[in-house]
Amino acid sequence: MRRWRLLAAGAATVAVVGPIGYLWQDSLLPETYSAMSMGHADGGGGPAHGAHGGGRPVSEFTVAAGRRADVSMTLVTRLDKGRYTVNGTTPGPPVLAAKGQLVEVRLVNENVPGGVTLHWHGVDVPGAMDGVAGVTQDAVRPGQSFVYRFVADRAGTYWYHSHQISHEQVIKGLFGAVVIGGGPTDVTALIHLYSGGRHTVNGVAADLPVTAAAGAKVRVRIVNTDSGPTYAWTGAPYRLLAIDGTDVREPTLIAGKSVQITAGGRADLEVVAPARIQLGGSPAIVLGSGAAPIPKPPATLDPLTYGTPAPAPAVSANRTFRYDIGRRLGFVDGRPGNWWTVNGHMLPDVPMFEVSAGDVVRMRISNDSGEVHPMHLHGHHMLVLARDGVAATGSPWWTDSLNVADHETYEVMLVADNPGIWSDHCHNLKHAKEGLVVHLMYEGVATPYVMGGVNEPE
Ligand SMILES: [Cu+2]
CATH class of the missing domain: 2.60.40.420 (Cupredoxins -  blue copper proteins)
Incomplete structure (x- = not known):
């Protein structure tokens, strides 16, 4: 009797643990x-x-080697007391180019132990330049470098960030803006929540003041570098000029609605100064003398019906x-x-x-x-x-x-x-x-x- 019980218990254990053990083993990734x-x-x-x-x-899909760069930069990554920086700051310096220019960025990893890469989020770069560790290149180890070259052939708002251990490196600071074909009075605002709960715009946990004459139309390029959606709105009517770097056809005035910007997404707004552009729970952008804060409108713009079809x-x-x-x-x-x-x-x-x-x-x-x-x-x-x-x-x-x-x-x-x-x-x-x-x-x-x-x- 006792032996039967033991056998039954053993069979039950195998029946449960066997399939689970198989699923467990089947899920293991190779080294x-x-x-x-x-x-x-x-x-x-x-x-x-x-x-x-x-x-x-994939490493052979590049811009022709003979073509000379119009924009050359060196971006140096560091890890200092848990903070990732590019050329000593977070966000790193913006990469700015005119439409059609050849951009060449030399990434130097000074001391990030896990290695780094740069991915050009939203820029349709050649295959070898995409910056995904283990797919389009090896992670750049401390003391090493990697040269990225791409043609800035589409004007718009983009950003760069590491695509190595990105859930840590991006959240803790390894990113910056990319603006192609920007104007001298444009404003670029990178929204980021650093670990520890610090909501920032361009790395600062305070409103971003922008000099602008009353009546001036300002193009505000908002980049959401966080992991969840955020919203932008102003008290006075504004336009949504571009989504993810592509211009909207005939954008009409928006009133009483916010614009959603998903994680990684960008929205270019046209706002008339003075104004206060509110950014969810983040600090605001204050154009000229600013305006009083207003609560988030209950409605959100639907890009599915905004602008004129082609x-x-x-x-x-x-x-x-x-x-x-x-x-x-x-x-x-x-x-x-x-x-x-x-x-x-x-x-x-x-x-x-x-x-x-x-x-x-x-x-x-x-x-x-x-x-x-x-x-x-x-x-x-x-x-x-x-x-x-x-x-x-x-x-x-x-x-x-x-x-x-x-x-x-x-x-x-x-x-x-x-x-x-x-x-x-x-x-x-x-x-x-x-x-x-x-x-x-x-x-x-x-x-x-x-x-x-x-x-x-x-
Ligand atoms: Cu998800």
């Missing part, structure tokens, strides 16, 4: 692994080429992907948790979206995970076609950082015109660290770099 071997190939209805195979190294491009998609975000209990790298899923799968078994140069891609991004996700695609801009089945009727809404709230579904389109291996991830950097990352891979492109070891992109 190092290639983005090429991650997950399962998804051709989106087009030919799947099996990017797991060989191809031209004739629809006469293209149809030859690949269709879905990027459905969910959440469930399981194991990632042997750690139990309530993890993010993409199309029902957890890291590392997430889809690998495969495209060929010239493809027109449709993607459905949906979210039923219980939290908002600011979805950021590298190297491309996405045209928003519809949200929750409602077609866009405003100005063409091009985005690289899209706020996908819980229970929302977006339909977007993009043109595969920038060969490489591109991260497509949540810009809540904690979520990315937890595995909400997939890759868009081009046929015939391979990466010689591996994640794990020295490279930890998120």
Whole structure:
């Protein structure tokens, strides 16, 4: 009798622990692994080429070596008492270029032990210049350097940040602005919450004063470098000139509404001085003599209906992907948790979206995970076609950082015109660290770099 009990207890233990043990073991990541071997190939209805195979190294996708730089800078990263700086400050110095100029930035890592990279958020740089550790380069170790070169071919507001251990390095200061084609009276405001709860604008936990004559129209370039959405508004009517670096067609005056700026996203506002531009729980931007603070308007501008439409491009998609975000209990790298899923799968078994140069891609991004996700695609801009089945009727809404709230579904389109291996991830950097990352891979492109070891992109 006693033996039977023991056997039954043993069988029950195996029945429970066996499958869990299998799931645990199956979730373990190898010491190092290639983005090429991650997950399962998804051709989106087009030919799947099996990017797991060989191809031209991503490191070869660069600007022609012979072309001379118009803008040259050296950015030196340091870690000092838990604070990450670029040339001694956080945010680091802005990278400023005129449209069409060739920008050359030499990154020197003075002493950041974990290594650093620079990613050019929103700038569609060549594949080798994307700055993702373990995918497009190796992390730059202390004492090493790396040269980034790209053509600033699209005017707009962007930013740079480390894409190595980014959930720590970005939050603790390793970032700065990139403005292409800016004017002399423009204002750039980087909103950032440093660890310890310090809400800042351009690194300062106080209102940002801006000299402006009464009646002057000021272009205010707001960059949200945090992990969640924020909002901007003023008391008097204003315009939203650009979203994520792309100008809005015929932007009308906005009154009684705020503008949402998702994590990683940018909004360029046109504001008439004097004014007070409020930025969620952050300090304000005070133009000229300023104005009295007003509470946040209850309504938020909907870019889906803002501005004037352009004739629809006469293209149809030859690949269709879905990027459905969910959440469930399981194991990632042997750690139990309530993890993010993409199309029902957890890291590392997430889809690998495969495209060929010239493809027109449709993607459905949906979210039923219980939290908002600011979805950021590298190297491309996405045209928003519809949200929750409602077609866009405003100005063409091009985005690289899209706020996908819980229970929302977006339909977007993009043109595969920038060969490489591109991260497509949540810009809540904690979520990315937890595995909400997939890759868009081009046929015939391979990466010689591996994640794990020295490279930890998120
Ligand atoms: Cu997220």
